[in-house]
Amino acid sequence: MDIHSLFTGFKINAILTALVELVLGIFLILNPTASQFALCSLVGCGILIYGVFSIITYIRNHEGYWDHARLIAGICAVIVALIFFANPGFLFGFVGTIIGFFIIVSAFGEIRRAMTLNAFGFDQWWVALISGIVFICFGISLVFFPGFYGNLLMRVIGVFLVLEAVSDLLTVHRITVFAKNGRQNIVIRY
Numbered sequence: 001m002d003i004h005s006l007f008t009g010f011k012i013n014a015i016l017t018a019l020v021e022l023v024l025g026i027f028l029i030l031n032p033t034a035s036q037f038a039l040c041s042l043v044g045c046g047i048l049i050y051g052v053f054s055i056i057t058y059i060r061n062h063e064g065y066w067d068h069a070r071l072i073a074g075i076c077a078v079i080v081a082l083i084f085f086a087n088p089g090f091l092f093g094f095v096g097t098i099i100g101f102f103i104i105v106s107a108f109g110e111i112r113r114a115m116t117l118n119a120f121g122f123d124q125w126w127v128a129l130i131s132g133i134v135f136i137c138f139g140i141s142l143v144f145f146p147g148f149y150g151n152l153l154m155r156v157i158g159v160f161l162v163l164e165a166v167s168d169l170l171t172v173h174r175i176t177v178f179a180k181n182g183r184q185n186i187v188i189r190y
Contacts, residue, residue: 007179014172022165028158032151035158037088044084051077096146103139107132 028035054074083090110132117125142149 007175011172011176014168018165018168018172021161021168025158025161025163025165028154028161030158032154032158035154036091036150040084040088040091043091044081044088047077047084048081051075051079051081093146093150096149097143100139100142100144100146103135103142107135107139110135 051074054070054077058068058071058074110128114125114128114132117128
């Protein structure tokens, strides 16, 4: 394979990848809620396929105790998938709530450490106290408003995808300019 065809393949691949990243990033930025629903639907489809496959495998040949566990896991997977389809925002709300509770518990530990530091006479104990209070507020807001943070997360991912796409397109442009200037003695290692 000569370097020109290799470079052309790389260029086309990089441009197509960058365009997909750009479109997906813009979609995530402009429609974070729709992106969450799409993601939950994809996760639901994957869980549903696993559940149906487990049930079919059990029906075809069930031998022993572990096959009964496969049937139960398959039925549970189908139920969870149906919950995802009925309420696509469930995944983000559920995960956000659990993360919020973990943050709250961790923040109470931080406040306890601040009180311990104060008891031992450390001057900067109040920094840990303020940090704990801020994280308790953040955890409570995450428990009660997980959709907000889900939208924010989708937008942040979208921004990173757009930046990645722009970086890829700039790289392709730089390599194209480099190749056009006659510096084609590039060593390619496989």
